[in-house]
Amino acid sequence: MQDLVIRRPDDWHLHLRDGGMLRGVIADTSRHFARAIIMPNLVPPVVTTADAAAYRERILAAVPAEDRFEPLMTLYLTEGTDPNDVEAGFRRGLVKAVKLYPAGATTNSHSGVRDIEKAMPVLERMAAIGTPLCVHGEVTTADVDIFDREAVFIETVLDPLRRRLPELRITMEHVTTKDGIDYIKASKANLAGSITTHHLIINRNAILVGGIKPHYYCLPVAKRETHRLALRAAATSGDTRFFLGTDSAPHVDPLKECACGCAGIYTSINTMSCLAHVFEEEGALDRLEAFASLNGPAWYGLPVNEETITLRKSEEPVRYPAKVETEVGPVTVFDPMYPLYWAVV
Numbered sequence: 001m002q003d004l005v006i007r008r009p010d011d012w013h014l015h016l017r018d019g020g021m022l023r024g025v026i027a028d029t030s031r032h033f034a035r036a037i038i039m040p041n042l043v044p045p046v047v048t049t050a051d052a053a054a055y056r057e058r059i060l061a062a063v064p065a066e067d068r069f070e071p072l073m074t075l076y077l078t079e080g081t082d083p084n085d086v087e088a089g090f091r092r093g094l095v096k097a098v099k100l101y102p103a104g105a106t107t108n109s110h111s112g113v114r115d116i117e118k119a120m121p122v123l124e125r126m127a128a129i130g131t132p133l134c135v136h137g138e139v140t141t142a143d144v145d146i147f148d149r150e151a152v153f154i155e156t157v158l159d160p161l162r163r164r165l166p167e168l169r170i171t172m173e174h175v176t177t178k179d180g181i182d183y184i185k186a187s188k189a190n191l192a193g194s195i196t197t198h199h200l201i202i203n204r205n206a207i208l209v210g211g212i213k214p215h216y217y218c219l220p221v222a223k224r225e226t227h228r229l230a231l232r233a234a235a236t237s238g239d240t241r242f243f244l245g246t247d248s249a250p251h252v253d254p255l256k257e258c259a260c261g262c263a264g265i266y267t268s269i270n271t272m273s274c275l276a277h278v279f280e281e282e283g284a285l286d287r288l289e290a291f292a293s294l295n296g297p298a299w300y301g302l303p304v305n306e307e308t309i310t311l312r313k314s315e316e317p318v319r320y321p322a323k324v325e326t327e328v329g330p331v332t333v334f335d336p337m338y339p340l341y342w343a344v345v
């Protein structure tokens with residue numbers, strides 16, 4: 001038996017959905033995490049400060065009474081977003097970031113941005129007042145191969161945007177490539193990246209070898225092994241620009257196990273077990289706290305959590321359910337394909 005005590009972690013990229021799904025998954029996050037950046041890609045999306053305030057109340061109502069959990073709200077950027085509304089929400093402390101989904105890039109992104117020119121007034125205001133922009137960094141044009149979409153986004157969208165608005169604070173979310181890692185490392189200021197649990201564990205073989213495995217399909221899609229290794233090196237390096245964003249994205253099984261299965265991997269329930277395993281493999285258990293509990297708050301200008309959690313390594317594998325049952329149906333839990341021995345006690 002071995003214990004590791006770290007400050008209570010936060011999740012800097014999380015999908016909670018709404019209604020029965022929200023009620024079914026929230027406890028898997030609030031049990032371990034103090035706060036999470038909540039993704040706004042509901043149907044319809046969370047666009048205004050009023051939408052975010054109402055969604056926040058629905059989340060708080062679903063948190064189990066024994067947990068203390070703070071949802072950190074984001075707004076879904078559209079070409080019609082009002083800069084004054086963003087500023088009002090941000091100054092109130094309700095809106096922590098604005099999320100850019102290139103239209104069509106991922107689940108529920110059809111209301112996203114087609115022409116970034118149209119979003120410039122909002123982005124300029126955010127740069128002036130310090131509101132972070134979270135980006136799903138993939139281009140969506142049919143001529144770009146799905147495995148190249150992140151690298152092409154950096155070159156054709158992100159870098160030009162950063163040159164134009166160097167004061168804008170940007171989180172590159174769910175970085176999946178060495179290109180993304182290198183780009184963040186080369187930056188001087190105002191750029192950070194979140195890394196998911198699953199992208200530290202799987203490469204694209206998990207999706208395709210031995211049959212098609214819909215529960216390993218997410219966006220950005222897992223890439224080849226060299227990229228996974230670059231993500232692991234960055235996450236375990238202690239570099240303050242990298243932090244945990246699980247991108248835990250629940251979908252009921254029938255929507256994944258079908259001819260056109262949707263993107264998203266559900267990891268909230270076993271993320272801390274998976275991360276302890278990965279950090280131990282990398283000889284970096286002493287840096288898990290930086291990745292999961294320190295670097296994110298520093299980037300978002302929030303205090304670190306005062307409470308701690310204890311991770312314990314046992315002789316026996318940890319038991320967690322293969323599926324989480326919700327009011328709207330079963331959600332398959334991420335399977336790292338090896339037993340896990342660390343658990344939050």
Ligand SMILES: NC(=O)N[C@@H](CC(=O)O)C(=O)O
Pocket residue numbers: 015041106107108136217218219220247249250263264265
């Ligand atoms: N990551 C995913 O594969 N899916 C996310 C959307 C996203 O984060 O891109 C979802 O909302 O299901």
Ligand SMILES: [Zn+2]
Pocket residue numbers: 106136173174219220
């Ligand atoms: Zn995304």
Ligand SMILES: [Zn+2]
Pocket residue numbers: 013014015039247249
């Ligand atoms: Zn996501």
